[in-house]
Amino acid sequence: MNEAEQSFYVDSSDRLIDVLRDRLGLKSVKEGCGTGDCGLCAVLLNGRLVNSCLVLAAQCRGASVTTLEGLLNDPLTRKLQSKFLEHNAAQCGFCTPAMLVAAKDILTHTPRPSTGQIQAGLSGVLCRCTGYYPIIQAIKEVSEEEKERS
């Protein structure tokens, strides 16, 4: 769990999101639809973006789970956060944690993404304020600044 080993009992029907929010207090993980459509509960499971409402907690035995809270010391995530602020890439803010985790996932696998690749990478996270443009801009700028730095 965010790089710290944790063991506890869960109920058969507990989903990963239930354990993250209610047992571990990781409230960056939001429950929008609860059926895998909105992506607001996205986390990294063994390094891959998944919806935590579609995974049973018991299925995560032995796995590594990363939420936004676990990325707060990650330099790339910090940069994404600042750029999101700069671009006003959050309106109501409800999708922002999942957007940041998805953005981090995009840049991890594709350090220089095209706009199309960013759109595809974010396509499973819905923003109902429809503020996608500044989010895409923010991610783009982080990738460009990283390129200049290297």
Add this chain to the structure above:
Amino acid sequence: MVTPSFDLYVPTDLRDALKFLESNGGHTAILARGTDLLPRIRRRLAWAPTLLDISGLDGDLRYIKRDDGIVRLGALTTVADLLETDLLGMRLEMIRKAGELFGDPQIRNVATVGGNVCSASSSEDLIPVFLALDAKVKLISSRGERVLPLEGFIMGKRETARKNFEILCEVFFEAPRGNCWSGFEKLGRRNILIVSLVSEALLLTLEDDLETIRGVKVALNRVAGKVPARAAKAEAFLSGKKLTPEVIREAQDVLASELALKGDFRASGEYRAELAKVFLKRLLLGCASRIRGG
């Protein structure tokens, strides 16, 4: 929305899973990565007192192999795995295309080949793809193995020939060779998480003149009612003909004549049939052009 409660059995290995099903199959549903089953349970559309969680059996059931021209996909192979492998080859473009249009990134990372096939509904896009490849499925139980053609395995909407003590462990098919190419088309009402109005997969093989059709295999997500199947009449009509605009036009009419598509809140039956015709033309021309080196 509260998750209805159920028991979960976590097997130590495949043998243990099969042993469990032997005595508990009657009241057990198999859970792979849950992208279909869990939302259905939460929406009260499905339920079983016990779920058998096979998601930990990656070692036995998650693989992509190609030997002697046969492609073998373990049941727990994910859609992302299909997109990341280079074992499939260019001619299987329909798998790539269906994979790219599948769900969204989070879903592609977990949704499995076996889950897609066993869900047996018209929204499972890998089914038409595998049907067009004459794929077979391998079922395993503690009594042994059996192999069924996918076409016979899918018996109706959400109805398969799997016995409750069996696990679908593999989907396999012959890799297309020679003058052939494949394609996949799908249309829904948005660009991600598409519930397709029509999904159509086609495999075209031409004779050495690159004009005459040696064979076409075309499968749709629904042919009659809501059950995915091959379009046998269109296939038979096209076989041996030269691929001319006139032949394509006639094939479109033959295809429309064998579809008994029902309308629903997403689209009318007529609209779906029209789409199926457009896709047939697009796929035939697209595949022919790729075979000819275009």
